[in-house]
Amino acid sequence: MTTAPPASRHRWELQRGFDELGRPLRDVTFCVVDLETTGGSPGDGDQITEIGAVKVRGGEVLGEFQTLVNPHTAIPAFIAVLTGITNGMVADAPPIEAALPAFLEFAAGSVLVAHNARFDVGFLKNDARRLDLIWPDFEILDTVKLARHVVTRDESPNHKLSSLARVFRSGTTPNHRALEDARATVDVLHGLMERLGGLGVQTLEELQGYSAKVASVARRKRHLADHLPHAPGVYLFRDESARVLYIGTSRDLRRRVRSYFTASEKRSRIGEMVQIAASVSAIECATPLEASVRELRLIAEHKPPYNRRSRHPEKVTWLKLTREAWPRLSLVKRVLDDDADYLGPFSSKAAAESSLAALHEVFPIRQCRDRLARKPQRSACVLAEMGRCLSPCDGSVDPQTYAAVVRQLRDTLLRRPDDVVDLVHARMSALADEERFEEAAHHRDRLADFVRAAARTQRLTALTGCPEVVAARREDDGRWAVHVVRHGRLAAAGVIPAGTDAVSYVEGLRASAETVLPTIGPTPAATAEESEQILRWLESPGVRLVEVVGEWACPVQGAGRHARRSAGATKESPLEQ
Structure with missing residues (x-):
């Protein structure tokens, strides 16, 4: 090992001192x-x-840059509605x-600087790479990440730009x-x-590395994690009772729980919880998926x-297509064994409506x-007069015609939602053209x-219908x-020990797995x-299906492709929604 000569070491230490002062x-x-x-x-x-x-320094605007860009592809109606940017606007x-x-x-x-910088910088870097442009070595600052340290849930329900603009009384509405x-x-x-200036943050380096101070009462409780294993699992904070x-x-488990007492906590409610907590217990799990599932079950129990995650998974809403002489759609709280068709479950009644x-x-x-009745004798309602109902109540439609519409609706619910998607897109486009x-x-x-509900129903129904799926x-x-x-x-989770015969281990795991009885309709045997x-894990890269009992498949023309399109219509981070 060598050391620098005294003079050069002095110059290096002097330079380091200036650098640590920051910009x-x-x-x-x-x-x-x-x-x-x-x-x-x-x-x-x-x-x-x-x-x-917008380029700024010292609180002053130095310049602004704005341009529309011709994407050389059609702008989806979803995006035109969201942004107000139409195909005609970008043509030239x-x-x-x-x-x-x-x-x-x-x-x-x-x-x-960007709000959710991963989105904006990702697009810019992708195009620079595609066009063989040199990407400057920009330092990146993400206002979403910074706001999570600074703005509490008591001030704003989320960290979307629109919400933060209200918090800081922006002169511009996003x-x-x-x-x-x-x-x-x-x-x-x-x-x-x-706000951070009042807490002593004065340099760019301090701004980039800012985190709130850990409360002393939290630091004193870090011993509560000492007995936990370095293994996947579920942890439970408890109070004195x-x-x-x-x-x-x-x-x-140990590292994560210890972080509650040694690292900054951005969520005000969790900071409050840590101050109340008197003990932490844990359930060690064989795999991260088992831990996630146990977490959901324990939260429900x-x-x-x-916990902000739903503590009432049983409180859901279903959309039901009834089986009767003149079927209709209705909102219900549970699935019955009545041969009806169901869409859901919806986590909120508003989404179902x-x-x-x-x-x-x-x-x-x-x-x-x-x-x-099969031959009703009633007067027509207002919806019938507006042309929005076939009006079986006054005999305006025969059973065969009505049944054909119901069959088309059933096909939309269970297999192919294109009729709804195409018609609504057409209406959206027409309205967007009219601004x-x-x-x-x-x-x-x-x-x-x-489309989210239809995709969810189709995916859950496919998995629920399988008596057993074994994957590794x-x-x-x-x-x-x-x-x-x-x-x-x-029903069971495990990790094959080194040197163990894989086939024998899997057969043993299947033999010891929980017995699960089928449920009614599309309702899963779990929440x-x-x-x-489970579906997210099964669809993740590297998963191999060992055994599938039954048929696990979703419709080729199903709602999943439309759900992915609607999810991509906004750049808001999923964490912010």
Whole structure:
């Protein structure tokens, strides 16, 4: 090992001292950028449609940049409704080949700032790479991540730009146009810096590395994690009377629980919980998936006050297509063994009502709640007079015609939602062309609720219908994790020990797995949340199906493809929704 000569070491230490002082925020030039795009992922071929940026230093605006961008592809109706940017508006706009170099020149030498920077920077880097442009070594600052340290849930229910703009009284209201949103983000950035300035944050380095101080009362409780294993599982915080306060899951129980006492806590309610907690217990699990499932079941059992995840999974709503002489759609709380068709479950009644409205827009079946005789003799309702109901009550439609509409509706619910999607998209496009964006947004939201519910129903029904699915995946440590799923419920989980015969181990796991009986209709034998956790694991890379009893398949033309499109219509992070 060598050491530097005294003189050069002195110069190095002097330089290090200046570097550690950091760059004062008042001297840093920030370039706040926002994009509008045709969708949520450049990997799926989505393109930039607008770039807006504001350059600021010391609280003063140095310049602004704005340009529409011709994406050379049609802008989906979802996006046109969201942003107000139509195909006609971008027809004569410069392509990204001209717009991106101009932006990079504008932003040169700045710290790049964005709200949910992964989205905006991801698109910019992708296009720079595609166009063989040199991407400058920008320092990146994400106002979403910073706000999570600074703005509590008591101040704002989330950290969306629109919510933060209200908190910091921005002079610009975000409206999904790039320059306006960039201006609002500038106000949010300045609001965050002003608040942190009062806590001693004065340099860019301090801003980038800021985290709230850990309360001394929390530090004193770090010994509560000492008995926990370094293993995956579920942990339960309890108060002095052993009441469960909070339940969580981790791949490393001791490390995760210890972090509650040694690292900053951004969630005010969790900080409060830690101060009340008197003990922590844990349930070690064979795999992370087993831990996630146990967490859901324990939350449902104990209903801990500090968990935001649903403590009442039993409180769901279903959309039912009845089986009667003149079928109709209705909202119900449970699935019955009545041969009816069901859509759901919905976690909120509002989402169920939104889906119901979307279906009624397309299918003019009756909306009255009474049971009708096969030959009803009643007067027509207002909906019939408006042409929105076939009106079987006054004999305006024969049973065969009505039944044909119901068959089409049933096919939409269970297999192919294209009729609803196409019609609503057409209405949205027409309204967007007329710049009636608020009305179009209502249609967009209804459609999104419906396609999400239809996709969920189709995926859950496929898994629920299988008496048994056995699957395995090689984990990061090289061992094989194995799960046995019966009728959508996790029945067993294990990890094949080194040197053990894999076939024998899997057969033993199946033999010892929980017995699970089938349920009615599409209802999983577990909660919908549990079955969806299992589905995410089954569909993850590297999973191998060992055994499938029954038929596990979703319709090729099902709702999943439409649900993915609606999910990509906004750049808001899923964590912020």
